[in-house]
Structure formats: C-alpha cells, structure tokens
Amino acid sequence: MHNRNFGSLKKAVHSLSVVQTRFVTALFVCLITVGLFVSCSKDNNPESTLSSETSVQVVTNTPTPTLSPTPTSSPTPTSSPTPTPTPTQVPEYIEPDYDTVWYNGFVDPYSVRAEVVSNPDDITVLVNKYYALPIDYVPSDLVTAPYSYDQQLRSECCEAWILMHDDCMEAIDQAPFLVSGYRDSSLQQYLFDRSKNKNGYAFACQKNARPGRSEHQLGLAIDITTSYWTNIDDTFGSTTCGQWINEHCHEYGFILRFQQQYTAETGYGVEAWHYRYVGVELATYLYENDMSLEAYYGKIQILPGDE
C-alpha cells in the first residue's frame, strides 16, 4: 500500500513539474518579447532620447566649485624694532622789527630775524644776534657763585669757575673777580638801554645784546676783572691775571668769546672780559684751532654783500 501510493504520488509530482516547466518557459519567452519591443520603441523615439539626454543633463552634477586655494600663510614679518619717530622740529623765529640796519659793521639786533634755539640747556648751544633763547628761559640749576657779589651761574659752570679762580691764585698769586654771571631778560633790557643812552645806539649794537640773545641768560657766561673794585674793560687782557686766564681758561671749559679776529663772525666787538663756558672738550678744540663758536657750527654772521 505504501509503495503503490508512493508511485502515484511520484507521477502526480512529475506531471506538476512538467506543467510548471512549460509555464515558466512560456513566461520567459513572453518577457523577452516584451523587453525587445520596449527596447526598440525606446530607440526609435526621439522624445525618449531627448528625455534621456535631458535627464543626463539634470543629473549632471553642479560642478563642484574649485576649492579656492588655501591662502598660503603670509610670512610673518620679521619684527624690526619700531623706530621712535623723530619729532619734526619746526624752527620758531623772531621776526625783525624793521629792515636790516648796520652801524660801522655791526648789525642792529632789532633788525635781524633770529631762530629760537631748541636746546637752551645744552652747554654748547650757540646764542647770538641770530640765535635767540625763549624770552622767559631760566636755567634750572643756578647756584650762587663765590668770588662775586651774589652772581649766579649754572652749577657745572660754577664749579669750573671756582677751580679756575683757585688755580690762578695759586699760580700767580692774583685771582679774577666775577662781576656778572646769569642775567634775566629784563636786566638785559636795562643794560642795553643804559648803554644806548650813555654811548649811542651804534655802540650798543657793538657791545650789548638785546634781551633774549645774551649768553648771560644761559648762566654760562662770566664777565671778569682783576678785583672787585675794578670795572670791566679791555685792559683786562693785558693784565697778568688776564694773560693767565687767556692761556688756561680752555682747561676749565671756558673760551674768550669775542676776540678781534672773530668780530665779523660773531657780530660783536672785542670784549676782553667776557668768557663763555662750553665744557673742556669743546673749549680746548676751539682754543687749539683758533676758532669762534659761530665758525665751529658753520653759522658765522652773513655780512652785507655776502648774501
């Protein structure tokens, strides 16, 4: 029973397999036919082609933007030391009161344009008819000088004065006396006017500075004589004391400022009593080279006709 039943079952399965195989084959043939038809239709349909192309275009990727080049890091600038800006110094001038006037080769100081010096505290500063101090300038280190009637000098100048005085005394048993040291501009005004009234305007232009243009306002000028009872005058240079001072003053930092050979350069006549402190180094240089302070700075007075 079991075997007979099993044989019937095998037949049935076999029949079923044949049916299935035929069905699958027919289905396969159908599919191929339909596929071929569709394929041919596509190839002959321009719209389809266009559509295909269009679709290609659509899917065309938006061009990836070229990456902008990563900026190469700019070289770090070598840190050069920041220069301290030099302030541009615009010179200040004092304009003349009137056109230039000369008296016997000496110019009227009220008739020339002067530049106001920017370094009044510099012991080597040039001050004359053409280079002025700020009118209210007062040195900050004035001290009362010995061997004088309460005259004041800048401390450095005063030390040099004491040393020169003492050495002179020791060398020749005579010593100079300080008649005039620091003077403010109002005292200088008084002296200019007094000289003008006593000896005439031309004389004042030769021997006296107008206010603001005197080396005495620097606290670095000394007017000296042989004793406290002697007036300052041109005989000082021929005295024993005057001769010793003229020979040695540069060793202490002083120069005999107004000498005959410098008259045209300085703008002043001879003053045998007036010495200017500029420090030992410059004083020695000027003494050894027989040079005025104006010539040293290349600022000698311009005479009429030399302009």
Ligand SMILES: [Zn+2]
């Ligand atoms: Zn003087």
